[in-house]
Amino acid sequence: MINALFVVWRECFEAVLIVGILYAYLNRQANPRRSMRFMWGGVAAGIVLSAFLAYGVQAAQTELQGAALEYFEAAMLVTAAALMTQMCIWMKQHARTIRAELEGELRDALSTAKLVGVASIAAIAIAREGFELVMFYYGMGVEAQAQGAWGSLALWSSAGVALTAVTAWAYYKGLKIFNPRIFFRVTAAFLLVTASSLVLAAARKLSQMDAIPTWIDPIWDSSWLLDERTGFGQFVSTATGYTSTPSLMLLVVFLAYWAIALGFYYGWARKPKSAPQILSSAR
Amino acid sequence: MNVTVFAGILLCALVNLNAHADEAIPELRIKDHRYTPDYLEVKAGQRFKIKVFNDDPTSEEFESKSMIIEKFIAPKRSITITLGPLKPGEYDFFGCFHPQTAKGKIVAK
Numbered sequence: 001m002i003n004a005l006f007v008v009w010r011e012c013f014e015a016v017l018i019v020g021i022l023y024a025y026l027n028r029q030a031n032p033r034r035s036m037r038f039m040w041g042g043v044a045a046g047i048v049l050s051a052f053l054a055y056g057v058q059a060a061q062t063e064l065q066g067a068a069l070e071y072f073e074a075a076m077l078v079t080a081a082a083l084m085t086q087m088c089i090w091m092k093q094h095a096r097t098i099r100a101e102l103e104g105e106l107r108d109a110l111s112t113a114k115l116v117g118v119a120s121i122a123a124i125a126i127a128r129e130g131f132e133l134v135m136f137y138y139g140m141g142v143e144a145q146a147q148g149a150w151g152s153l154a155l156w157s158s159a160g161v162a163l164t165a166v167t168a169w170a171y172y173k174g175l176k177i178f179n180p181r182i183f184f185r186v187t188a189a190f191l192l193v194t195a196s197s198l199v200l201a202a203a204r205k206l207s208q209m210d211a212i213p214t215w216i217d218p219i220w221d222s223s224w225l226l227d228e229r230t231g232f233g234q235f236v237s238t239a240t241g242y243t244s245t246p247s248l249m250l251l252v253v254f255l256a257y258w259a260i261a262l263g264f265y266y267g268w269a270r271k272p273k274s275a276p277q278i279l280s281s282a283r
Numbered sequence: 284m285n286v287t288v289f290a291g292i293l294l295c296a297l298v299n300l301n302a303h304a305d306e307a308i309p310e311l312r313i314k315d316h317r318y319t320p321d322y323l324e325v326k327a328g329q330r331f332k333i334k335v336f337n338d339d340p341t342s343e344e345f346e347s348k349s350m351i352i353e354k355f356i357a358p359k360r361s362i363t364i365t366l367g368p369l370k371p372g373e374y375d376f377f378g379c380f381h382p383q384t385a386k387g388k389i390v391a392k
Contacts, residue, residue: 003380057357058342066362132344135355136380139341208352210332210365217330217368229349243351245370 001144001152007136008160009167011129016168018084018125018194019043021187022118024175025091028183029110035118042119046126053127054134070209073128077202080124081195083117085261088188088195090114092265192265196257197241203253204241215252218245308363313356313385314338316378321387327371328391336361344379350389353379367391 019039026035053069060066110118144153178186206212223229223244228237236242243250262268311333312319325331337343337356345354345362350369356362369391378385 003382007380057355057360060357060360063361063363066357066360132355135342135344135357139339139343139358139380142341204351208354208364208366214330221370228351234348237351 001140001149001156004136004140004153004156005160005163008133008157009163011133011136012160012164013167015046015125015129016164017171017190019122020168020171020175021190022122024172024183025187026110026118028180035110035115038115038119039122042122043126045119046123047130049123049127050130050134053131054138057131057135058138067209070205071211074202074205076124076128077198077205080121080128081198081202081257083121083124084191084195084198085264087117087121088191088261089264091184091188091191094184188265192261193240195261196254197239199253199257200241200250203250207247207249212249214247214249217247217249219248219251221245308332308334310334310336311387312336312338313343313378316341316343316381316384318376318378318385318387323387323389325367325369325389325391328368330365330367332363332365334361334363342380343385345376346379347374347376347389349374350376352376 022039023036026032026039029035053073056069057066060069140153144150175183175187203212207214221244226236226242226244227233228242228244233242233244241254246254309323309325309331311323313336316339323333335345335354335356337358337360340358342358343356345356345364346352350366352364352366354362354364366389369389371391374389374391376387376389
């Protein structure tokens, strides 16, 4: 049952990265206690959503119903990407206003609308990975029952949770060493790259379901430069959505995402609020 | 808004360009956390479909690092996935929840 250790750690890792950034970010705002309530609310909602998704997959009697959940998941990925991009844009605006302030404490608390955005990001990050965990545990529960291996399952799961906690702590400490301005830049860069990888994951998911075309596949092969099957390439691939043999569709989605995100980030376009809408049509 | 709708219609239209000729879809079955067959030959340079059945009472995830796919299969359910095109070579896949036993290979020729 040592599987439990790796599965728990792996599935939690990405959620921890995202929730860790939200936590560190909110902690630097005015009235962090209120903000944190929203964030933890989002985390709780994410757990409920995972259970719901897992139940849906379990209950889906046909492949068609299963496919509907896949579309839902793709929509969730795109929504999360849009919200993260939007969040980077406020961060950028905030970074400008706090330049003169000492510890990066802001005078104004974040508006409720923004906090709902933060809560949604947390919820989706948790739901996405949590859903797999719920399904995994469902299977492991069946096996543990058959083998009487509850103790071993509990032991390795706790080890996985402990490892996740250590990772989260180290990551949070790592983020704290940056001064506020650099902090905003680093986290914004991280969120934009993550958002871009989510959009790519959605596009890949849809093309594996044959729901969108690939046009030309692959358009090039850069595995001689960086191969996503080997250690470092695999890491880069997980973090950024990199693939050495992208389809034209993936390339178009990638470029469209970055054109839109950077466009808003650097303020070439006004009204960051319309970003999600444009993003969803770019899919 | 109209632009979104239009883009949607355009996308749907393009999807049809991608339609495949009707071919038998190879089937894999998972039983006792093992794939049967655990070896599959496909044509290199072409998109192809496979159907994976999970006959176990536990869930499984069809996963491959080399083909970049992670696909959930609930107990006693099946999924159909579109993969490739692949360069000639070997591509391994496994069951994410039982990686020690659920292992297999797709060979593109």
